[in-house]
Amino acid sequence: xxxxxxxxxxxxxxxxxxxxxxxxxxxxxxxxxxxxxxxxxxxxxxxxxxxxxxxxxxxxxxxxxxxxxxxxxxxxxxxxxxxxxxxxxxxxxxxxxxxxxxxxxxxxxxxxxxxxxxxxxxxxxxxxxxxxxxxxxxxxxxxxxxxxxxxxxxxxxxxxxxxxxxxxxxxxxxxxxxxxxxxxxxxxxxxxxxxxxxxxxxxxxxxxxxxxxxxxxxxxxxxxxxxxxxxxxxxxxxxxxxxxxxxxxxxxxxxxxxxxxxxxxxxxxxxxxxxxxxxx
Amino acid sequence: xxxxxxxxxxxxxxxxxxxxxxxxxxxxxxxxxxxxxxxxxxxxxxxxxxxxxxxxxxxxxxxxxxxxxxxxxxxxxxxxxxxxxxxxxxxxxxxxxxxxxxxxxxxxxxxxxxxxxxxxxxxxxxxxxxxxxxxxxxxxxxxxxxxxxxxxxxxxxxxxxxxxxxxxxxxxxxxxxxxxxxxxxxxxxxxxxxxxxxxxxxxxxxxxxxxxxxxxxxxxxxxxxxxxxxxxxxxxxxxxxxxxxxxxxxxxxxxxxxxxxxxxxxxxxxxxxxxxxxxxxxxxxxxxxxxxxxxxxxxxxxxxxxxxxxxxxxxxxxxxxxxxxxxxxxxxxxxxxxxxxxxxxxxxxxxxxxxxxxxxxxxxxxxxxxxxxxxxxxxxxxxxxxxxxxxxxxxxxxxxxxxxxxxxxxxxxxxxxxxxxxxxxxxxxxxxxxxxxxxxxxxxxxxxxxxxxxxxxxxxxxxxxxxxxxxxxxxxxxxxxxxxxxxxxxxxxxxxxxxxxxxxxxxxxxxxxxxxxxxxxxxxxxxxxxxxxxxxxxxxxxxxxxxx
Numbered sequence: 053x054x055x056x057x058x059x060x061x062x063x064x065x066x067x068x069x070x071x072x073x074x075x076x077x078x079x080x081x082x083x084x085x086x087x088x089x090x091x092x093x094x095x096x097x098x099x100x101x102x103x104x105x106x107x108x109x110x111x112x113x114x115x116x117x118x119x120x121x122x123x124x125x126x127x128x129x130x131x132x133x134x135x136x137x138x139x140x141x142x143x144x145x146x147x148x149x150x151x152x153x154x155x156x157x158x159x160x161x162x163x164x165x166x167x168x169x170x171x172x173x174x175x176x177x178x179x180x181x182x183x184x185x186x187x188x189x190x191x192x193x194x195x196x197x198x199x200x201x202x203x204x205x206x207x208x209x210x211x212x213x214x215x216x217x218x219x220x221x222x223x224x225x226x227x228x229x230x231x232x233x234x235x236x237x238x239x240x241x242x243x244x245x246x247x248x249x250x251x252x253x254x255x256x257x258x259x260x261x262x263x264x265x266x267x268x269x270x271x272x273x274x275x276x277x278x279x280x281x282x283x284x285x286x287x288x289x290x291x292x293x294x295x296x297x298x299x300x301x302x303x304x305x306x307x308x309x310x311x312x313x314x315x316x317x318x319x320x321x322x323x324x325x326x327x328x329x330x331x332x
Numbered sequence: 333x334x335x336x337x338x339x340x341x342x343x344x345x346x347x348x349x350x351x352x353x354x355x356x357x358x359x360x361x362x363x364x365x366x367x368x369x370x371x372x373x374x375x376x377x378x379x380x381x382x383x384x385x386x387x388x389x390x391x392x393x394x395x396x397x398x399x400x401x402x403x404x405x406x407x408x409x410x411x412x413x414x415x416x417x418x419x420x421x422x423x424x425x426x427x428x429x430x431x432x433x434x435x436x437x438x439x440x441x442x443x444x445x446x447x448x449x450x451x452x453x454x455x456x457x458x459x460x461x462x463x464x465x466x467x468x469x470x471x472x473x474x475x476x477x478x479x480x481x482x483x484x485x486x487x488x489x490x491x492x493x494x495x496x497x498x499x500x501x502x503x504x505x506x507x508x509x510x511x512x513x514x515x516x517x518x519x520x521x522x523x524x525x526x527x528x529x530x531x532x533x534x535x536x537x538x539x540x541x542x543x544x545x546x547x548x549x550x551x552x553x554x555x556x557x558x559x560x561x562x563x564x565x566x567x568x569x570x571x572x573x574x575x576x577x578x579x580x581x582x583x584x585x586x587x588x589x590x591x592x593x594x595x596x597x598x599x600x601x602x603x604x605x606x607x608x609x610x611x612x613x614x615x616x617x618x619x620x621x622x623x624x625x626x627x628x629x630x631x632x633x634x635x636x637x638x639x640x641x642x643x644x645x646x647x648x649x650x651x652x653x654x655x656x657x658x659x660x661x662x663x664x665x666x667x668x669x670x671x672x673x674x675x676x677x678x679x680x681x682x683x684x685x686x687x688x689x690x691x692x693x694x695x696x697x698x699x700x701x702x703x704x705x706x707x708x709x710x711x712x713x714x715x716x717x718x719x720x721x722x723x724x725x726x727x728x729x730x731x732x733x734x735x736x737x738x739x740x741x742x743x744x745x746x747x748x749x750x751x752x753x754x755x756x757x758x759x760x761x762x763x764x765x766x767x768x769x770x771x772x773x774x775x776x777x778x779x780x781x782x783x784x785x786x787x788x789x790x791x792x793x794x795x796x797x798x799x800x801x802x803x804x805x806x807x808x809x810x811x812x813x814x815x816x817x818x819x820x821x822x823x824x825x826x827x828x829x830x831x832x833x834x835x836x837x838x839x840x841x842x843x844x845x846x847x848x849x850x851x852x853x854x855x856x857x858x859x860x861x862x863x864x865x866x867x868x869x870x871x872x873x874x875x876x877x878x879x880x
Contacts, residue, residue: 175647175660175661178647178648178651180601180605180606180608181601181605181608182601182605184605186605186606186608186651187606187651188606188650188651188654188655189647189650189651189660190647190650190656190657190658190660191660192660321650321655321656321657322656323656323657323658323659323660
């Protein structure tokens with residue numbers, strides 16, 4: 053509420069001019085090469101930006117969201133966002149539990165034509181005594197009548213037990229910062245290692261996050277902002293400057309921002325009414 | 333004279349039985365068994381309070397444990413006493429229950445009269461209350477002297493506390509602490525040859541409802557109709573149609589399947605994270621639901637319990653069994669697919685986890701449980717000199733339980749019993765200690781071959797078939813249920829009756845409800861032998877009618 057007229061500056065980020073955000077200057081970051089360039093020069097579908105090299109060795113990957121958030125303690129690994137507000141809330145409330153349904157698997161190590169569909173679950177995580185989600189729980193899909201919500205799909209293949217998808221535009225469910233949000237991601241790519249003996253599959257999902265949708269989720273993080281962890285106005289300005297995908301044909305300003313998420317998936321059953329649930 | 337009367341009674345009984353169950357063998361004469369004194373179990377105490385005063389009365393407290401005897405707590409209850417500490421607990425429970433009954437929120441419905449004044453005694457209202465409550469709690473009408481004593485207690489209490497209801501609570505406490513409530517004594521008639529009508533009502537009510545007789549059943553005892561075939565049949569029909577019947581049958585199977593052991597069941601959370609408290613609770617409920625649905629609702633063949641793939645599951649159980657659950661929020665029916673090794677109740681989590689160690693499975697414990705719990709066979713206790721060093725040797729090259737157990741085969745002190753248990757339990761080695769399916773142990777394929785009573789099998793599914801076909805399976809449920817109802821083991825004089833039950837159980841397709849009805853309608857179930865001259869393990873009972 054520090055706007056000149058008492059505005060909430062997370063909801064009115066242009067109400068004040070804050071000092072510029074400290075952004076990531078390093079060269080290491082997770083992500084996918086979304087624009088196809090090696091140096092991040094502007095293309096028909098991207099604005100000029102700097103590239104990262106992934107810790108796993110992949111070069112020229114894009115992740116401008118990390119560039120914005122990477123220097124904020126609360127958004128770093130173990131910070132309040134990943135440790136409490138987002139991941140912990142998802143575990144304790146059961147909100148934002150994402151279901152990935154992989155179909156077309158003929159062989160868990162080698163399958164040429166698989167499809168991944170994304171849904172939101174309406175059941176909470178089943179947790180073990182350490183608070184970790186248990187595998188092989190059954191989850192119902194959020195649906196409106198008979199129509200299952202979300203349901204974005206991506207094509208892919210499994211090679212040597214690793215699933216890789218081809219770019220697709222998806223709408224994914226999410227819950228964080230005490231509120232529901234959506235991940236509207238274009239050119240979404242995903243890799244998922246299905247070879248772990250304990251069934252826990254580690255993956256990376258990235259793409260161009262629609263900037264407006266991204267900011268819609270970010271501005272709800274007023275709690276962290278009020279703690280002085282970050283500045284909404286400075287972040288908003290940075291996001292406008294660093295957005296690197298899908299330039300507006302008229303203004304040339306990019307309307308999407310590259311991002312990537314590391315995640316762990318556990319095997320689960322999808323319980324559909326009147327249908328036999330699929331084995332994971 | 334008594335012989336003639338006995339023959340007449342049998343003849344009439346046979347005629348009515350034909351009418352009830354169709355043609356078949358007639359019930360043989362039975363000498364009965366000794367009268368018993370049974371201590372009310374915790375479940376019976378709770379059911380009784382709920383049935384008399386309503387489920388809103390909270391029974392919060394601990395009870396002295398009852399030792400399992402001859403496979404049943406119900407038999408152990410006939411040998412249970414009350415310790416000094418146990419009596420203190422009963423006293424605390426009685427105070428708490430009495431306080432709730434006379435509380436303003438309940439007194440309007442639970443006290444059947446309004447006192448002339450609430451700040452003093454009202455003997456006539458107290459008498460009405462104790463007549464009603466005392467009859468239900470003592471399972472017979474109170475004698476005049478008992479009633480007068482309770483009214484006196486209430487009068488003194490009301491006067492000293494200037495509160496009628498407070499006085500009433502003192503009397504109610506006395507009822508709830510009385511041996512006449514806490515112990516069920518078999519009173520007899522006809523020269524001690526059969527139970528009195530009130531004891532008959534109590535035995536029947538414990539058998540079918542695991543609770544005290546209700547008003548209708550006591551009326552049948554009072555007006556003599558319970559001693560007629562028609563009256564007994566009417567009572568049994570009514571009670572088996574009641575929702576309390578399922579509760580009673582659940583109590584029996586809880587006892588038979590040793591589900592009281594769930595109270596101390598633990599699994600290593602680091603090794604078996606899916607075995608949560610919820611999963612353990614649901615495991616117990618899974619088997620009880622399966623039993624009630626299969627045996628009572630569907631009137632299925634008892635033996636098919638060991639080969640059925642149908643069961644009921646929850647989300648917690650789904651994680652253990654690694655199966656999808658249609659309704660994650662509650663219970664749903666489920667049928668394990670062909671080829672899945674979850675076949676029969678012996679494959680349920682409630683069996684394989686309950687009869688295992690916290691950190692590993694146990695073919696020995698599982699085999700012992702199959703023999704003792706499901707087949708009523710005896711497995712001797714291990715010798716005091718048993719040496720587990722070799723079995724538990726961490727340096728042992730043995731990879732599977734079968735290999736580890738091989739050390740017992742060469743130890744004469746162990747081999748005899750392990751030959752009884754291990755070939756049976758090894759068939760269930762496809763389930764780890766937390767009930768999850770597995771095909772390997774330490775990288776070695778699990779061998780589930782075994783044999784039971786000369787019948788070889790290659791896996792748990794075939795073990796289920798062997799149990800289905802084993803004559804001991806049917807004989808066991810008959811023996812257990814009869815012992816459960818009698819509160820003692822079957823005597824030699826009752827063996828012809830048990831043989832009759834076996835014959836009719838077989839001819840009627842092994843229907844459990846038919847067995848229940850037949851036992852409840854049997855003359856033999858209420859027969860009492862002459863008091864033994866020498867002391868027996870079962871306590872003797874008073875021979876009095878309990879009338880004023």
